[in-house]
Amino acid sequence: xxxxxxxxxxxxxxxxxxxxxxxxxxxxxxxxxxxxxxxxxxxxxxxxxxxxxxxxxxxxxxxxxxxxxxxxxxxxxxxxxxxxxxxxxxxxxxxxxxxxxxxxxxxxxxxxxxxxxxxxxxxxxxxxxxxxxxxxxxxxxxxxxxxxxxxxxxxxxxxxxxxxxxxxxxxxxxxxxxxxxxxxxxxxxxxxxxxxxxxxxxxxxxxxxxxxxxxxxxxxxxxxxxxxxxxxxxxxxxxxxxxxxxxxxxxxxxxxxxxxxxxxxxxxxxxxxxxxxxxxxxx
Numbered sequence: 001x002x003x004x005x006x007x008x009x010x011x012x013x014x015x016x017x018x019x020x021x022x023x024x025x026x027x028x029x030x031x032x033x034x035x036x037x038x039x040x041x042x043x044x045x046x047x048x049x050x051x052x053x054x055x056x057x058x059x060x061x062x063x064x065x066x067x068x069x070x071x072x073x074x075x076x077x078x079x080x081x082x083x084x085x086x087x088x089x090x091x092x093x094x095x096x097x098x099x100x101x102x103x104x105x106x107x108x109x110x111x112x113x114x115x116x117x118x119x120x121x122x123x124x125x126x127x128x129x130x131x132x133x134x135x136x137x138x139x140x141x142x143x144x145x146x147x148x149x150x151x152x153x154x155x156x157x158x159x160x161x162x163x164x165x166x167x168x169x170x171x172x173x174x175x176x177x178x179x180x181x182x183x184x185x186x187x188x189x190x191x192x193x194x195x196x197x198x199x200x201x202x203x204x205x206x207x208x209x210x211x212x213x214x215x216x217x218x219x220x221x222x223x224x225x226x227x228x229x230x231x232x233x234x235x236x237x238x239x240x241x242x243x244x245x246x247x248x249x250x251x252x253x254x255x256x257x258x259x260x261x262x263x264x265x266x267x268x269x270x271x272x273x274x275x276x277x278x279x280x281x282x283x
Contacts, residue, residue: 180210
């Protein structure tokens with residue numbers, strides 16, 4: 001059968017993604033990407049460290065970034081994104097900028113990080129007061145608060161889970177519960193941190209309930225990367241990616257995540273943990 005009329009595969013534009021070795025949400029990133037864009041992921045080398053400030057520093061070393069970006073050069077992406085929130089805020093704003101410069105030198109293409117994309121998204125929405133949700137321990141969460149404050153954005157409330165592993169297994173229900181704890185009356189937006197925390201389906205639900213834009217780590221990363229290519233991220237009723245969702249009535253059909261079952265083997269996340277209960281450092 002002659003299939004020449006099909007004309008071959010549709011031309012693709014590439015986004016290179018550098019992720020930590022334990023990143024488990026490749027599929028979530030793809031959900032924000034239009035059909036004519038391909039994601040090309042590579043991971044940093046494994047290190048035997050739980051989620052902590054130590055790990056954030058290790059997976060964001062310039063030599064590590066350089067080697068990761070070089071692995072992407074052969075497929076010539078048009079932009080490279082470092083998909084890790086803690087790894088890109090642990091050095092503050094100056095450290096985040098230095099990371100982008102290091103990646104750009106290695107790949108000769110525009111580069112961005114999740115934390116840099118967060119500040120870009122807050123500026124896009126005109127947000128000066130933000131609430132935070134993190135799966136991190138207290139020390140990692142405080143580092144995020146300091147990073148946001150350096151940008152002149154006030155943190156109005158914060159809730160954290162105190163986790164050091166298996167963050168990708170946290171169910172939507174627990175993410176939504178933490179969001180409700182974090183948001184105070186004067187918050188202009190909510191940011192849910194960590195690229196390993198599932199958020200895609202919970203964003204519309206929380207925006208409808210809280211009546212403020214809800215941003216997440218993977219969302220801002222893909223939004224900023226696709227913006228560099230002159231195209232838009234995909235997403236149902238998400239204020240950042242759909243300007244029509246920034247005002248007006250709530251659209252019908254917003255999913256309710258309260259009934260989504262937990263992931264087997266993962267306990268319910270309790271309320272805000274005490275600092276003394278945090279486990280950090282080497283496994």
